[in-house]
Amino acid sequence: MPIRNVIDALAAGGVKLIAMRCAGYDRVDVKAAETQGIKIVRVPTYSPESVAEHAVALAMALNRKLHLAYNRIWQGNYTLSGLEGTEVHGKTVGVVGTGSIGACFCAIMKGFGCSVLATDVAANPRCVDMDVTYMPLEELLAKSDIVSLHCPLLPSTFHMINKERLEMMKPTALLINVSRGGLIDSDALVDALESGQLGGAGMDVYENEGDQHWGPLRHLAIGQV
Structure with a gap:
């Protein structure tokens, strides 16, 4: 992350412009x-449809x-035990943040025949339609079978998914995050999964990814996407 000392060094080198390859300024x-x-x-x-489709794929x-x-297949194990899923059709999907990407995600899940709930500081007319x-x-957390995060990382959204809010969710619920790692309290998430x-x-995305510190999220590679 370009913090003050990095900014000072860039300025000393004559840099006049920083181009971010992302939507937010938080980095x-x-x-x-x-x-x-x-x-x-x-x-x-930048291609909100692609990001929304990636969230759906996850x-x-x-x-x-x-x-x-x-x-399992790579290990030569063809057993089906523990691999059963459920139909997404008819499920309730919660979308946190309904900007361009969130609205695309809503449209896709509507196409799956889901009931879509949303929360945001202001309603998106496209979603209302x-x-x-x-x-x-x-x-939303209490009612949803799938919760997908599509909001920026701000002081007001930092760790918005914490221990208390994870406890509000269904024990069968799936949590998707393709926005910013800091939206979720990593320690609380691992505790909830375990x-x-x-x-x-x-x-x-995960917390502190810029420093390449996986922290407790190393456990997610065992059984989660």
């Missing part, structure tokens, strides 16, 4: 850059235990 010290006269640009919308792989089946039902986060409080977790 750069914006105030330090402003002080040094360095502009920051980002990619506000949910489907996790639900049908595809990652475990793949490993799809009959997505908005409600408080706590209510205790059976949560059915599974699929993610392509």
Whole structure:
């Protein structure tokens, strides 16, 4: 992450622009850059359909235990025990954050025949037109079979999925995160998975990934996507 000392070094080297290959600004010290006269640009919308489809792929792989089946086949083990999944059709899906990516995710899950719930600071008209039902986060967590996070990492969203909120979820629920690792309290997530409080977790982000510290999430490679 370009923090103040890195920003100062870049400025000393004559850098005038930092181009972020992501939608958010959370990976750069914006105030330090402003002080040094360095502009920051980002990619506000990059293929939201692709990101939404990736989130769906994680949910489907996790639900049908595809990652475990793949490993078994390579080991010459063709048993089906423990690989049973459930139909996604008819399930309740909760979407946290209904911007461009979240709205695409809602549309896909509607196509699967799911009931879609959402929570956000403001309702997206596109989602409203799809009959997505908005409600408080706590209510959404309690009702959803799949919860997918599609929101930025802000002081208000840091560890928004914590021990207390994980306990609100169904023990069979699946949690998907393709947004920012800091949205989830990693220690609480691992505890929930190991205790059976949560059915599974699929993610392509984790806390402190920039420092390459897996921390407690190393356990997720055993049985989760």
